[in-house]
Amino acid sequence: MTAVSLRRATTIAVLALVSLATVPVAALAHGGNPxxxxxxxxxxxxxxxxxxxxxxxxxxxxxxxxxxxxxxxxxxxxxxxxxxxxxxxxxxxxxxxxxxxxxxxxxxxxxxxxxxxxxxxxxxxxxxxxxxxxxxxxxxxxxxxxxxxxxxxxxxxxxxxxxxxxxxxxxxxxxxxxxxxxxxxxGGFPVGAGIAFAVILLGSAVLVVTVRRRRAATAGEGPESGDDGDGTAPTAVDPSEPAGTGGRKEAW
Known part of the structure; x- marks a missing residue:
């Protein structure tokens, strides 16, 4: 699900940049050549x-x-x-x-x-x-x-x-x-501003995805939820795992 979310965020950012790039075409058609x-x-x-x-x-x-x-x-x-x-x-x-x-x-x-x-x-x-x-x-x-x-x-x-x-x-x-x-x-399209906007949008989406992954990995949803907060089954406890990990293996 994380990969899908990231792909969606990337797609949104690209589409935003493309839509901004079309602005001068409309301006040219309706108000002279900038x-x-x-x-x-x-x-x-x-x-x-x-x-x-x-x-x-x-x-x-x-x-x-x-x-x-x-x-x-x-x-x-x-x-x-x-x-x-x-x-x-x-x-x-x-x-x-x-x-x-x-x-x-x-x-x-x-x-x-x-x-x-x-x-x-x-x-x-x-x-x-x-x-x-x-x-x-x-x-x-x-x-x-x-x-x-x-x-x-x-x-x-x-x-x-x-x-x-x-x-x-x-x-x-x-x-x-x-x-x-x-x-x-x-008066042409500010390409630099458009790229910066897309990068900010993409970076924000990546940050959200990263935070969700960390929360799912460290906090979980507790025994009542029946999963780890990301749609998967609870992580099994392995007694052979070294101390300090809480006997928990991350299911990536």
Missing amino acids: NFRSVFHGLSTPLPGVQVQVIGYDSLYELRSSAKQPVTIYGYDGEPYSRILPDGTVQQNTNSPAVYLNNDEFGTAPVPAHAHKGAPVVWKTVDKTATITWHDHRMHYIGKGTPPKVTDTHKKTKIFDYTIPLSEGSTKSNITGTLFWVGPAG
Whole structure:
């Protein structure tokens, strides 16, 4: 039974470590890549009433507006992509390729034939929150794996600077930012902490098993219990056993 208990404890510790190791996968799927940081620097020309921030490492931009004029974000071909009206109405240009490309992490989503550079602007209301949250391919690394500029994965590395054009009324401006590689130290899974947790868990289980074995070997359950506390029959007394052992042989 002791061996079984130890095996169970080991299994629990390993499973705990594995479950912790899966955390960054979920984070990557739902909140950007923790190995990167897309840093918002500001607007090239201040726009009163416009607030901008990055969400999820390198995943999303959020723009809020309380401006007295329409605030428009422009797509990859310079076309109007999305806008916020003074009353908080949020609209998208259904003929902007960005509407469709932004639905895919790598910008490979199919774009309908009617959405192209130079197509007439067709606005569609999507909500009235005075907020636009969108995935912009100008703010993150579209390639897979580690960027070529990264020569040391544990060192912070600048990947590129970027701008995203927008306007408030007739005033033109740009969201300005920089994408950095920060590596595992910047937000990846803390492997050392996970291993330490597993070791502590396993060590605690081994300690419990050891204490139980010693109690069973030295104390027993007494004549009323009918066993030695570990599911085996009482240990026989051998008169030939040397003095000092109490004539008791351990049944291991």
